[in-house]
Amino acid sequence: MKARHKRFTFLVVGLVVLAAAAYLVFQALGNNLSYFFSPTEVAEGKAPANHVFRLGGLVEPGSLKREGEGKTVLATFMVTDNQRSVKVRYQGILPDLFAEGQGVIAQGRMGPDGVFVADEVLAKHDENYMPPEVAAALEKAHDEGVAEMAGGNKP
Amino acid sequence: MIPEIGHLALIVALVVALVQGIFPIVGAYKGYASWVAVSKPAARLQFLLLLTSFACLTWSFLQSDFSVLYVAENSNTKLPQIFKFSAVWGAHEGSLLLWALILSAWTAAVTLFGRSLSPLMMARVLGVLGLVATGFLAFLIFTSNPFERLLPAVAEGRDLNPLLQDIGLVMHPPMLYMGYVGFAIPFAFAIAAMLGGRLDAAWARWSRPWTQAAWVFLTLGIALGSWWAYYELGWGGWWFWDPVENASFMPWLAGTALMHSLAVTEKRGAFKAWTVLLAIFTFSLSLLGTFLVRSGVLTSVHAFASDPSRGLFILLFLAVVVGSSLALYAARASKVRSHVRFELVSRETALLLNNVILVVTTVSILLGTLYPLIIDALGAGKISVGPPYFNAVFIPLTIPLAILIGVGTVARWKRDSVANIWAKVRLAFVASLVFGLVFPAVAMAHFSWKAALGMVLAFWVFFTTLRVIRDHARGRGLGGLSLSQWGMALGHIGVAVFIVGITLTSLYSLEEDVRLAPGDHYGLGGYDFHFKGTTSIQGPNYQGARGEVLITRDGEPVTVLYPEKRNYLTGMPMTEAGIDAGLTRDLFVALGEPLGEDGAWAVRIYVKPYVRWIWLGALIMALGGVCSLADKRYRVLARREREALVGGVA
DSSP states (O other): OOOHHHHHHHHHHHOOOOOOHHHHHHHHHHHEEEEEEEEHHHHHHHHSSOEEEEEEEEEOOOOOEOOTTTTBBBBEEEESSOOEEEEEEESSSOOOOOOTTTTEEEEEOOOOOHHHHHHHHEEOOTTTTOOOOHHHHHHHHHHHHHHHHHHHHHO | HHHHHHHHHHHHHHHHHHHHHHHHHHHHHOOOOHHHTTTTHHHHHHHHHHHHHHHHHHHHTTOOOTBBBHHHHHHHHOOOOOHHHGGGSSSSSHHHHHHHHHHHHHHHHHHHHHHHHHHHHHHHHHHHHHHHHHHHHHHHHHHTTTTBOOSSSOOSOOOOOOOOOHHHHHHHHHHHHHHHTTTTTHHHHHHHHHHOOOOOOHHHHHHHHHHHHHHHHHHHHHHHHHHHHHSSSSSSOOOOHHHHHHHHHHHHHHHHHHHHHHHHHHOOSSSSSHHHHHHHHHHHHHHHHHHHHHHHSSTTTTOOOOOHHHHHHHHHHHHHHHHHHHHHHHHHHGGGGOOOOOOOHHHHHHHHHHHHHHHHHHHHHHHHHHHHHHHHHHTTTOEEOOOHHHHHHHHHHHHHHHHHHHHHHHHOOOOHHHHHHHHHHHHHHHHHHHHHHHHHHHHHSSSOOHHHHHHHHHHHHHHHEEEHHHHHHHHOOOGGHHEEEHHHHHHHHHHHHHHHHHHHHHHHEEEEEEEEOOTOOOEEEEEEEEEEEEEEOOSSSSSEEEEEEEETTTTEEEEEEEEHHHHHTOOOEEEEEEEESSSEEEEEEEEEEEEEEEEEEEEEEEEEETTTHHHHHHHHHHHHHHHHHHHHHHHHHHHHHHHHHHHHOO
């Protein structure tokens, strides 16, 4: 084989590998990205109706209910950013650090009945740790709440 | 007093590192023999200083000296002694000190085992390592001092994170760091070789054993972490594609590529410039890993509380290291030419493809890991990239890699023919098809094409490796194989075992979360799980509940498992799973949470076939690494070169 042909073959093989990888990457990225939304954003209809997303906030105190029948383990709870709340349903065991009043991130989809169906619930390793997204969402909701109240008080 | 000694030793170590970084490199450039001679004593002194510093911190932990802030935050008088010891690297400051200590230990090892290096090369290598150490020690002293005092001292410490109170986590960080930091050595060799303008086969031969050693540690470290996550996190997963896991996996992939390309550079003198680039890339990924773990920029299950100034420091350090190395590479690489020819069908091509695939895989994982950061920095929203992304990219890229193992190991260097290779692998090809298709149909619960594909690949790697062993052993018996041939064979058999583990565990695991009251039975995968209830338990620094689950199969008792739910003094809950380990399956029971007054619990029940093979594969790979590391060729070469050097001087 001539050197020129050889180099050409190497180039083609390299490009094919790269193209295949790029195709895989973009396919996979498109299908598996999930955006973060706060309960307020969900209530405003900003969250996608038919795509996975992450919902984060605090677990509303007193809202955790066990609804499993027989041997099923099923829990519902409210996730709040102190402005709005969204009901979450999760089948399975909640993580160790899950607790009312604590930060939580649930990944899943909005169900037709307006209940968020989670396939994964995350609470963090460190009991003092608040997921940064949740902290930001709470702060934002708080700021908006303050702004609304200020607006409402105007004569 | 002891903590002050430790602190002082740390500061002196920084000064020594600076000396070690500047004098030998400048001396080698200018030709000042006395400056060059500084390098070895400086490197050894630095190791002693850091050892002193580390010993002081350890002493503070063992004595429960809560006037030291770091000790007060991470230890407790009730903590068992072994965990007081491992608590030294249980959090940020101490683990960075361990990082620095390990770097200096590797450096000291180079001064001991690198006697065949020319004095100039040695000086440059130690100089580069000194500069890296300077960066890390400055980081340690200015942003994360482990010896900071807490005055007045508190009576009792906060306790170590209970997740870390486990033997797996005693071992995992030191192993991982040995691997991470070990890649500093091939990096230093590459930079030193570029500084000296001599990128020859000798440089590759020096780098190879060090790269293999670092790779062995990293392999073991990752496997330990995965094993720990499996039994300690209580959800039975062994890999989550978490950013922090990716941070250790990326240097592993790049390091694997580096090992293979170093082999080509040493044996054939090809791929020189590429190998240098890979050495830089691998160490940069190690640094990036440290940045990702320690800065807390990513939401991760590891989510260590963090401080933005630390992240910024490491990011700047990373930029300086990568930037200056690449600048040097740009200046020197054009002069590095590999005047070695090889044909399209040859072992070189197979190894080239291996490198391309490994690097592309690494970059895809890097992209998935950093993508949320980039999007967030652009203000385009907060996103996360889930495990399906990584699986969708990683698994298809691994398939050609497994096929290549079979082809590459039988192919000849320089030039081979398709017909010749086919003649060698024909039998292995047919056998792997037959065994791979039959295995899931016979040995597993149901047939699955995905499982068949995985098993065909695993058998393919296994049989072709056997073929290579047979070829090497021809006429000499198995004893005739050199250790490095055994190393390659074991490394690849490890891959086969690993593929079996991943394939079968992913496809055939049965997982259920169920509500069980005392006396309840639950059937899964042919096993009957009989929940007898829980009793309360009291540990040294925790209390909790212990469940009893009797497992039978067809009426025959299999085992009794005692999963625990612990509440530590810090208020942190912990799940200790009950696991019955077996070569072909694990039975896994974990307590979730109590439900109601009748003593019922949410219980997690898993049957995981062949899950052990994942870690077994990693162990075999590491064993392969140890074998090729121990190959006498390195020692013989070292001796010959030493003699040649002595002869030359005399």
